[in-house]
Amino acid sequence: EPEVTQTPSHQVTQMGQEVILRCVPISNHLYFYWYRQILGQKVEFLVSFYNNEISEKSEIFDDQFSVERPDGSNFTLKIRSTKLEDSAMYFCASSESIGNNYGYTFGSGTRLTVV
Amino acid sequence: AQSVAQPEDQVNVAEGNPLTVKCTYSVSGNPYLFWYVQYPNRGLQFLLKYITGDNLVKGSYGFEAEFNKSQTSFHLKKPSALVSDSALYFCAVRDGDTGFQKLVFGTGTRLLVSP
Helix, strand or coil: CCCCEEEEEEECCCCCCEEEEEECCCCCCCCCEEEECCCCCCEEEEEECCCCCCEEEECCCCEEEECCCCCCCEEEECCCCCCCHHHHHHHEEEECCCCCCCCEEEEEEEEEEEE | EEEEEEECCEEEECCCEEEEECEECCCCCCEEEEEECCCCCCCEEEEEEECCCCCCEEEEHEEEEEEEECCCCEEEEEECHHHHCCCEEEEEECCCCCCCCCEEEECCCCEEECC
């Protein structure tokens, strides 16, 4: 079964530091996403990415956030200057839109702790 | 904009009894509906989806869900609960008539199955 892989599984960073969360989506998928979940709460959409550009973003995804697909396999989320409230579980997902599949596969997440 | 409501924070059921986890949705176009399960400190695992066709959808681990357009509901069911089904369950919706691919999640329902 193809998987979405996220690294690292845990990241602790000091407030104000930059972090990069990494994801390897499923190889034949076309759409990529980042979601976050503050401890035990709702899963919130951050951004979607298609054809090397952002296709949609939420109000959470402000100028502190950026996404990139630096090569053919990785998809990254960068937070430029982390705040305490950025502490959350960050999930990467990918999907294909061919036919009627519309399947979304999520990675196991990166737990980000900002201290 | 689409939204999902999961009216119960927690559902308690005894092992062997049937379980239902409720979900209602709001979307302007055709609803694409999904259920995901999250075990402690883990990612989101796909259970089942409704895109089109038969209103009763069967998924992983013996779960099923019934799409009811008139009631805008997509309740998750299982005929006989297992202790191992105890987890956090998320319903999600996507507007199938727009080019936007994002999933919008409900707040989650914690299922507790007692022995």
